Amino acid sequence: MDVSPTRRAFYIGFINGVMGLIGLALAAPAAVYLLFPPKVRKEADWVDTADLSTIPPGTPTEISFERKRVDGWTVSTQKATAWVVKKPDNEVIAFTPQCTHLGCAYHWDDPSHTFVCPCHTSVFSIDGKVLSGPAPRPLDRYMTKIDAGKLAIGPVEPQA
Amino acid sequence: MRTIIDWLEHRTGIESAIKSFLYEEIPASAGWHQIIGSMAVFFFVIQVFTGAMLAFNYAPTPGEAYNSVKYIMTELTAGPLIRGLHHWGASMMLIIVVLHMIQVFIYGAYKKPREATWMMGVTLLLITLAFSLTGYLLPWDNRAYWGTVVTTQIASQAPIAGPYLLRLLGSQGAVGNVTFSRFYALHTVLLPPLTIILIAVHIYLVRKHGVAPAPGDTAPRRKFFPEQVFKDTAGIAVAFIVLFVMALVAKVPLERLADPTDTAYIPRPEWYFLFLFQTLKFFKGPLETVGSVVLPGVAVLTLFLIPFIDRGPMIRLGKRTFAITFVVLAVIAWSGLTTAAVVTTPKNQESADDTETPATETPEARPPSAAASPAAPTDNSQAPTPGAPPAAATLAAWQRLTPEELAGLAIFKKQGCLGCHPGAGQKGIGPDLTRIPAAHRNVAFLVPHFKDPSKIVPGSMMPPVDLSAPDLNALSLFVLTLTPQNEARLLAAPDFVTQGALVYQSNHCNACHQIEGVGSTLGPALDGVGLRHDRPWLEKHFADPAGVTKGSIMPPYKFMPMELDAICKYLLQLPKRA
Numbered sequence: 001m002d003v004s005p006t007r008r009a010f011y012i013g014f015i016n017g018v019m020g021l022i023g024l025a026l027a028a029p030a031a032v033y034l035l036f037p038p039k040v041r042k043e044a045d046w047v048d049t050a051d052l053s054t055i056p057p058g059t060p061t062e063i064s065f066e067r068k069r070v071d072g073w074t075v076s077t078q079k080a081t082a083w084v085v086k087k088p089d090n091e092v093i094a095f096t097p098q099c100t101h102l103g104c105a106y107h108w109d110d111p112s113h114t115f116v117c118p119c120h121t122s123v124f125s126i127d128g129k130v131l132s133g134p135a136p137r138p139l140d141r142y143m144t145k146i147d148a149g150k151l152a153i154g155p156v157e158p159q160a
Numbered sequence: 161m162r163t164i165i166d167w168l169e170h171r172t173g174i175e176s177a178i179k180s181f182l183y184e185e186i187p188a189s190a191g192w193h194q195i196i197g198s199m200a201v202f203f204f205v206i207q208v209f210t211g212a213m214l215a216f217n218y219a220p221t222p223g224e225a226y227n228s229v230k231y232i233m234t235e236l237t238a239g240p241l242i243r244g245l246h247h248w249g250a251s252m253m254l255i256i257v258v259l260h261m262i263q264v265f266i267y268g269a270y271k272k273p274r275e276a277t278w279m280m281g282v283t284l285l286l287i288t289l290a291f292s293l294t295g296y297l298l299p300w301d302n303r304a305y306w307g308t309v310v311t312t313q314i315a316s317q318a319p320i321a322g323p324y325l326l327r328l329l330g331s332q333g334a335v336g337n338v339t340f341s342r343f344y345a346l347h348t349v350l351l352p353p354l355t356i357i358l359i360a361v362h363i364y365l366v367r368k369h370g371v372a373p374a375p376g377d378t379a380p381r382r383k384f385f386p387e388q389v390f391k392d393t394a395g396i397a398v399a400f401i402v403l404f405v406m407a408l409v410a411k412v413p414l415e416r417l418a419d420p421t422d423t424a425y426i427p428r429p430e431w432y433f434l435f436l437f438q439t440l441k442f443f444k445g446p447l448e449t450v451g452s453v454v455l456p457g458v459a460v461l462t463l464f465l466i467p468f469i470d471r472g473p474m475i476r477l478g479k480r481t482f483a484i485t486f487v488v489l490a491v492i493a494w495s496g497l498t499t500a501a502v503v504t505t506p507k508n509q510e511s512a513d514d515t516e517t518p519a520t521e522t523p524e525a526r527p528p529s530a531a532a533s534p535a536a537p538t539d540n541s542q543a544p545t546p547g548a549p550p551a552a553a554t555l556a557a558w559q560r561l562t563p564e565e566l567a568g569l570a571i572f573k574k575q576g577c578l579g580c581h582p583g584a585g586q587k588g589i590g591p592d593l594t595r596i597p598a599a600h601r602n603v604a605f606l607v608p609h610f611k612d613p614s615k616i617v618p619g620s621m622m623p624p625v626d627l628s629a630p631d632l633n634a635l636s637l638f639v640l641t642l643t644p645q646n647e648a649r650l651l652a653a654p655d656f657v658t659q660g661a662l663v664y665q666s667n668h669c670n671a672c673h674q675i676e677g678v679g680s681t682l683g684p685a686l687d688g689v690g691l692r693h694d695r696p697w698l699e700k701h702f703a704d705p706a707g708v709t710k711g712s713i714m715p716p717y718k719f720m721p722m723e724l725d726a727i728c729k730y731l732l733q734l735p736k737r738a
Contacts, residue, residue, distance in 0.1 A: 008386055014390055014393060015389055015393045026245075029238040033237065036236070036237040
């Protein structure tokens with residue numbers, strides 16, 4: 001006992017339509033759930049670090065400080081570092097300590113007066129510009145401000 | 161597209177397998193009453209999908225489970241919807257599985273040769289219940305914890321097997337880390353594949369014996385696809401809409417973090433187990449096992465053996481009055497017991513969002529000691545000038561704390577407690593200290609908890625607080641003063657005050673003096689001492705009491721300069737008692 005072609009087409013259309021809608025009703029919230037960033041929790045934006053007078057001018061200095069990190073459902077205090085360059089006019093630049101290629105920790109090479117990444121030999125100038133190697137952009141920077149002679153480090157500057 | 165399908169068909173035979181499944185012949189009498197089995201499978205798929213989604217943001221340890229569920233519920237977009245789908249989907253799946261069984265029972269579709277299909281179905285019902293039971297613990301809130309305590313205790317009452325069952329569930333001693341891990345493993349690792357296998361076998365058996373036709377159905381058979389699939393899909397669509405609306409509208413409960421010491425909590429199971437919960441109330445003492453183990457055991461065994469108890473041939477629905485009466489009575493009994501359980505069990509007042517009135521006295525609840533006017537201060541940012549006791553009406557919240565409580569505040573700050581307990585309305589790793597459950601609002605709970613947090617509250621991530629007994633006591637007393645209203649104002653107490661109170665406490669000044677009515681009366685009360693004396697007098701007095709105050713029996717105190725500064729400033733700001 002077969003159903004008529006019209007009715008059969010209706011049944012198949014209904015089945016496909018309903019299953020498609022249910023799939024969408026599940027996939028859309030799941031995508032939002034997995035891809036949307038969590039609602040922002042307030043982090044301590046600025047951290048007082050070193051006394052400006054202790055940073056030698058013209059030579060990058062690695063400073064370490066503690067900052068709050070929100071990681072999913074936990075908030076922890078973690079050690080962070082920055083390469084700080086104090087210019088003669090007391091302007092301060094603080095670079096994040098990861099190479100912009102694949103995130104390796106780079107170091108200051110005094111003889112060549114450059115930052116060198118040991119992973120894939122990216123080389124950066126003292127002001128963070130890429131001199132050679134695969135790094136796609138200059139070194140990332142923290143926001144900085146000087147308050148009563150102390151260097152305060154803030155969030156990472158948005159990339160241009 | 162056709163080429164790809166042909167290629168797949170040639171290599172795997174998948175197209176013909178699907179066609180063979182879809183074009184299976186079913187009796188002409190099959191129809192709407194047979195859509196429930198497909199709906200049950202659909203709901204299992206929903207549970208697997210939403211469960212996997214939850215697992216992406218869920219931390220399966222007692223220390224973090226609760227916080228991760230809270231994170232899903234409060235910080236992730238669509239998190240409450242996904243959890244709602246899983247939570248309400250579990251209830252709906254159980255309802256649908258039971259409806260499927262009732263339909264099969266009423267139609268007598270368990271009769272020869274479909275006995276194994278029926279028994280497989282009963283096993284799947286039990287597995288669905290096991291999913292509910294094990295999943296209930298995973299949010300690790302009070303509801304989950306206490307519900308599981310009762311469940312495992314029921315299991316422990318089973319004759320002979322009880323202790324072994326308890327050990328198997330990891331609940332020997334108490335529900336804790338091991339129970340949690342075993343429930344999680346059952347819920348996510350063991351039960352899902354087992355269910356998939358059993359569903360496959362169940363469907364295979366249905367196909368092997370064919371869908372049960374109505375007695376006397378001699379009409380030509382028809383194909384499963386598309387007509388019956390259309391009906392199944394329509395049923396699924398309606399059920400899914402109900403589920404989706406519930407997930408959007410009905411709030412999924414998340415109470416406070418599991419608290420094994422909360423003696424005020426009234427455990428209750430999920431709604432579908434309430435009938436058992438109520439049944440247990442009828443069996444007291446040695447008869448308790450009858451209600452907890454024997455009756456449920458007999459019921460399950462009877463369900464399994466129904467095909468062998470009722471061996472007659474299939475008869476028309478209209479003549480199955482006994483089966484229909486049995487189902488109606490069972491539904492009435494279940495509803496009656498469930499309603500009685502709901503009505504007779506007092507409600508718990510708490511939830512994660514509830515505000516709680518502290519059971520103990522708090523500084524703001526105390527009458528201001530020096531007050532001509534009882535008006536409470538609203539702004540405590542004004543730190544008093546040392547040496548100038550404030551007027552009663554301008555007393556700050558912290559000025560109503562005893563020296564020991566203030567010393568506790570100094571310790572609270574020094575220990576960095578704010579790192580994990582950042583205060584009312586702010587998210588931290590630890591619970592909000594202004595909403596400590598009433599059962600914990602005492603020093604007898606807090607001091608052992610500070611010494612060994614995870615021993616008192618299993619799963620606690622808090623590190624032990626290594627302090628002397630008097631300091632632990634002071635810390636506890638301070639924590640007990642906290643309320644959502646006063647916390648910020650208490651924490652605003654100037655350091656010289658808290659440090660001064662700490663010096664006062666550590667030198668046992670209260671052995672002779674009173675402040676705020678606390679301490680001994682051997683020496684003079686120190687409230688308002690700044691109105692009587694100045695700083696140089698105090699310093700001289702500490703160095704040589706008898707030389708400054710004739711006849712004083714107070715021993716001389718040689719403080720370190722910082723200590724002397726702190727205690728002088730603290731004493732000089734003390735308000736006068738009325």
